[in-house]
Amino acid sequence: MLDIQKIRNSEPKILIIGSYSLITQSILDFDFLSGKARPSIEGIIRANKKGERFFYGEREVLIPYYKNLIETGQHFNKGINFFLNVASARRVLYTTNITLSTLPNLICGNIFAENTPEKHSLELHKFAQEKNVPIIGPSSVGLLVPGKLKLGAIGGVETRQLLNPIFYEKGSIAGFSASGGMTNEILNIFSSFNKRVSFMLSFGGDRFPITTPSQAFLEAERDPETSHIVYFGELGGSDEYELAKLIENGQVKKPVISYIAGSIADYFPTSPQFGHAKAMAKEKAEKASEKTKELKRVGVKTANSFTEFVKLIKAVPQKTKNTFMTTNSENLTKRRRALFATTITKETDSEVFILDEDQLELSRKYSFSYITISLLLGKKIKSRELEEFTDLIMKLLVDNGPSVSGAANTIITARAGRDMVSALCAGLLSIGKRFGGAVNEAAKNWIMGVESGNTPEEFVENFSKNSEIIEGIGHKKYRVDNPDPRIRELMKWADKLKGKKYLSFAQSVEKVTTNKKANLILNVDGAMSAIILDILVEKEGFDENQLKELVETEFFNALFIIPRSVGFIAHFLDQKRLDEGLFRLPREEVAFIKR
Numbered sequence: 001m002l003d004i005q006k007i008r009n010s011e012p013k014i015l016i017i018g019s020y021s022l023i024t025q026s027i028l029d030f031d032f033l034s035g036k037a038r039p040s041i042e043g044i045i046r047a048n049k050k051g052e053r054f055f056y057g058e059r060e061v062l063i064p065y066y067k068n069l070i071e072t073g074q075h076f077n078k079g080i081n082f083f084l085n086v087a088s089a090r091r092v093l094y095t096t097n098i099t100l101s102t103l104p105n106l107i108c109g110n111i112f113a114e115n116t117p118e119k120h121s122l123e124l125h126k127f128a129q130e131k132n133v134p135i136i137g138p139s140s141v142g143l144l145v146p147g148k149l150k151l152g153a154i155g156g157v158e159t160r161q162l163l164n165p166i167f168y169e170k171g172s173i174a175g176f177s178a179s180g181g182m183t184n185e186i187l188n189i190f191s192s193f194n195k196r197v198s199f200m201l202s203f204g205g206d207r208f209p210i211t212t213p214s215q216a217f218l219e220a221e222r223d224p225e226t227s228h229i230v231y232f233g234e235l236g237g238s239d240e241y242e243l244a245k246l247i248e249n250g251q252v253k254k255p256v257i258s259y260i261a262g263s264i265a266d267y268f269p270t271s272p273q274f275g276h277a278k279a280m281a282k283e284k285a286e287k288a289s290e291k292t293k294e295l296k297r298v299g300v301k302t303a304n305s306f307t308e309f310v311k312l313i314k315a316v317p318q319k320t321k322n323t324f325m326t327t328n329s330e331n332l333t334k335r336r337r338a339l340f341a342t343t344i345t346k347e348t349d350s351e352v353f354i355l356d357e358d359q360l361e362l363s364r365k366y367s368f369s370y371i372t373i374s375l376l377l378g379k380k381i382k383s384r385e386l387e388e389f390t391d392l393i394m395k396l397l398v399d400n401g402p403s404v405s406g407a408a409n410t411i412i413t414a415r416a417g418r419d420m421v422s423a424l425c426a427g428l429l430s431i432g433k434r435f436g437g438a439v440n441e442a443a444k445n446w447i448m449g450v451e452s453g454n455t456p457e458e459f460v461e462n463f464s465k466n467s468e469i470i471e472g473i474g475h476k477k478y479r480v481d482n483p484d485p486r487i488r489e490l491m492k493w494a495d496k497l498k499g500k501k502y503l504s505f506a507q508s509v510e511k512v513t514t515n516k517k518a519n520l521i522l523n524v525d526g527a528m529s530a531i532i533l534d535i536l537v538e539k540e541g542f543d544e545n546q547l548k549e550l551v552e553t554e555f556f557n558a559l560f561i562i563p564r565s566v567g568f569i570a571h572f573l574d575q576k577r578l579d580e581g582l583f584r585l586p587r588e589e590v591a592f593i594k595r
Contacts, residue, residue, distance in 0.1 A: 002108065002134040002211060002219045004145060004199050004226075010107055012040040012149045015072075015080045017095050018087035019046045020112070022157040024063065025054050027084075029162045029332065030150040032057045039063070040149070042080060043072060045095075055335050062341065069102040071545050077102055083109040084142070084151055092138060093120035100131045110151045111137030114205070121208040128210055136211045140204035141180035144187075146170050146197060153180070154202065155187055159332050164191055165324035171196020172318055174220035176213060177232035178203045182261075186232060186313075193314045198226040213239045214246060221252045228316050231258040232309075233291065240291040247298040256300045257316065259309035260288040343378055355380050369394060376558050377550075383539035385496060386532075390559070392493055393528050396486045397560055399567030406430040410568040414575035415583040427568035428561065433471065436525075436564060440556040442472025443529035446502045447547055449509070456508035472526025473509065479519040490527045494534075502533040529556050 016024060024041060031040050039056055043064045051064040066072045080103045087095050092113050099109065111124075116138035128135045136143055142152020147168045155167060166187055173190065175197055177183045183202040190197060201216060203209040213231070220226045229252075233240055240260065246252040295302045303309035346353040354362050355374055362371060369391035374380045381387060402411060410427035418426075431437045449459045463470050478484040494503055506526055513520035522530075536542040536550075550556065 002136075002215060004219055004223045006107060007145050007199075008148055008225075010081055010148075012082050012151075013079050014041045014082045014084060014151065015099070015103070016041060016044045017083060017085040017099060018091075019044065020086040020153075021052070021054075023084070023086060023112070023153045024052075026153065026155075026157040026159075026162060027150050028054050028056055028061075029159050030155075030167060033162060034147045034168055040082075042076070045069065053337065053341055055332075055337075058331055058335060060338060060341060062343065069098060073543060073545060078105055081105050081107045082149070082151055084112065085109065085137075086112045089113040089116045089138070092116045093124060096124055096135070097127060100127060100133055106131075106133045108143065108151065109133060109135045110140055110142045111135060111204070111210075112140065112142070112152060113137075114139040116206060118207055121206060121210065125208065125210045134211055134215075136201055137204040137206075137209065139180075139206045140202045140209070141183055142202065144197065144200040146199075152202075154200065155184060159335075163332070166191040166196060168324045169196050170225065171198055172225060172227040173197050173230055173316060174216075174223065174226045174228070175200040175230045175232075176203065176216050176220075178205050178209070178213075178234060179232065180205070182232045186230065189310055189313055190230075195313065195316060195318055198223060207237075212242075214242045217243055217246055217252050217256075221254055227254060227318075229254055229256045230313060230316075231256060233258060233260040233288075235260065235286060235288040235291070237286060240295055244294045244298045244300075247300065255316075256295075257303075257309070257312045258292075258295055258300050259303040259306060260291045260295070261306070344375055367391065372562065376555060377540075381540060383535070385539045386535050389493060389532065389535055392489070393532075393559055394563040396489060397524070397528075397563040399564070399570065402571060405435045406564060406568060407571050410571045411575050412583050414572045415580060417582070420569065420572050423572040424565060424568050427571075428565065431557075431561060431564070433469075436560045437557050438471040438525040439529050439560050440551060440554050442506075442526045443533055443547075443556045444551045445470060445472055446506050446526075446530050446533060447544065447551065449505050450501055451544065456505065456512050459509055460512045470509065470513065472506065472529060473513050473522060474520045475523045476519070478521060478523070480514050480521060481518065483521070484524065486524050487522065487527050490524070490531060494531050497531070497534050497538055499538050500531075500534050502537075503527075503530040506530040525560070528559065532556070532559070 014027065024044070027041055028039050031038075039061060041063055043066050044052070045068065046065045047067045049065055051062045053060050054063055055061070069077060083099050083103065083106065085092060085096055085099070092111055093116070096109070096111060100106070121138055124135065124138075136151070140152060142150070142154040144150055144154045144167065146166070147170065150167070155161060155164075171190075173195055175183070175186050175190065177186060180202050183200065187197070187200060189195075198220075201211070203211060203213060203216065213233075217229060217231075220229045231243075240258075243252070243256075247256065292302050292304065301312050303312055344355060346356075352359045354371070357380075366374075367387060370381065370387045372394070373386055373390040399407070402408065406427040409430050410423045413423040413426040433441065449456075452459070454462070460470065475484060478487075494500060497503075506522055510520075510522040510526075533547060536547060542550075
């Protein structure tokens with residue numbers, strides 16, 4: 001059952017299912033104009049990108065996108081207490097059922113889509129009752145609790161429509177309608193007479209709304225802040241007879257004002273179908289005129305015309321305090337989206353902020369490795385261990401001699417007389433799966449291996465069957481009897497960690513591969529990626545989904561590219577000092593092979 005007082009006492013945290021940018025922005029504008037410190041929308045379920053920029057006041061914010069409610073994670077899901085489903089009608093049942101099953105602390109939800117199959121609406125009604133989660137809709141513009149919650153398109157989706165005190169100042173009138181358009185029109189009528197609402201909702205125009213008019217009336221009766229009920233009904237259905245019983249039985253005692261639209265249908269031989277699925281009088285009792293008589297019989301102030309309805313609303317007694325103030329309304333209607341966004345740095349006229357801290361202060365307090373790894377992750381790290389390990393790999397990977405492809409290309413470019421940037425780019429463009437660019441793929445392998453639950457033998461066999469190389473395994477120079485000294489140093493450092501599931505898996509794979517061939521050892525790419533995965537889990541609190549996201553963004557390769565760039569620049573400078581001139585391969589170093 002809908003509980004408005006519970007909503008007033010909550011801190012709304014909304015999940016939106018599907019994409020409807022105008023509605024999303026309108027909720028954010030409502031939050032801002034209500035004086036909330038932060039947006040109520042926590043995320044959006046949509047598969048095609050990471051997030052979308054919206055405005056919070058004049059400031060742009062990024063609302064994250066998630067593919068599904070598994071990706072959001074348990075902690076996130078527990079925090080969500082409201083949902084808004086703007087998915088298409090054919091997906092309403094599936095997506096709402098998953099939402100009700102996954103989010104344990106829901107207070108209320110709203111379904112926006114029109115023409116949801118009636119069978120689906122009935123199934124949802126039953127499931128919502130089982131889960132004890134009130135749902136408004138389908139086909140509803142939503143619920144408004146002034147200053148607290150705007151769950152849907154209710155009141156409009158344009159910023160100028162929301163610059164209205166009725167959204168933010170508390171009142172005592174509860175307003176109800178099946179029609180979204182009339183819900184908004186009634187809000188405008190209230191506003192024009194300086195009336196304020198305790199809450200306002202649209203049941204939705206489909207035949208079987210999940211929250212019915214009777215339930216809404218009972219909640220208005222329970223609500224201590226509601227003194228009057230205003231109801232806009234339509235021909236068709238039997239809702240008004242149920243309302244009349246509630247009033248007659250004394251379950252609803254508060255004054256009710258109503259208007260039942262559709263009396264024009266009496267002038268047709270057979271009742272026409274109006275805009276909503278239920279808005280057609282199939283029998284005499286469903287006519288607007290008959291329902292109006294029934295409500296009058298039980299004492300409801302019922303208008304015979306819309307003009308009379310407006311006059312009845314005007315006559316509702318109410319004391320209103322005009323507290324809503326906005327000095328920046330003009331700025332809100334003239335907002336313009338920036339060309340691109342960043343989450344790591346901010347520049348003012350006088351200074352630069354990195355990760356929300358003044359750059360000079362940051363440089364005084366932290367090491368280069370700390371700042372580097374924090375920038376790469378997009379947030380300040382928490383652990384000393386991650387800073388230390390970053391420092392270690394920066395030193396170990398700074399150079400590996402002049403013979404490797406990246407250094408060789410840098411040297412050749414320098415000797416051709418090109419500038420530093422050109423020589424550095426030549427070296428960097430050599431980085432790929434065969435040289436330096438395997439760190440990310442190695443991390444992906446260890447995540448996949450641990451997640452799959454396969455044994456190391458099965459893991460290796462899967463690669464072997466597909467004739468694929470296991471990135472992170474193998475070296476041209478080092479082997480079991482001639483180990484890489486850098487690996488020894490990395491393993492020595494790894495002893496500081498308690499849990500080493502990724503490193504342990506990588507080492508188990510190495511045991512399998514070295515039994516096949518002595519040089520199929522765990523290489524630097526494989527070892528450092530496994531260790532940093534373990535650090536991120538144990539010391540920084542990353543979960544599997546966050547690790548996968550780092551792989552998708554190619555985070556791990558940055559840990560090779562940054563230090564090796566220093567080595568490439570050093571080789572460029574070295575060649576400039578030596579000034580040996582243009583490099584050309586001796587003829588005898590090139591073999592001509594006849595095809």
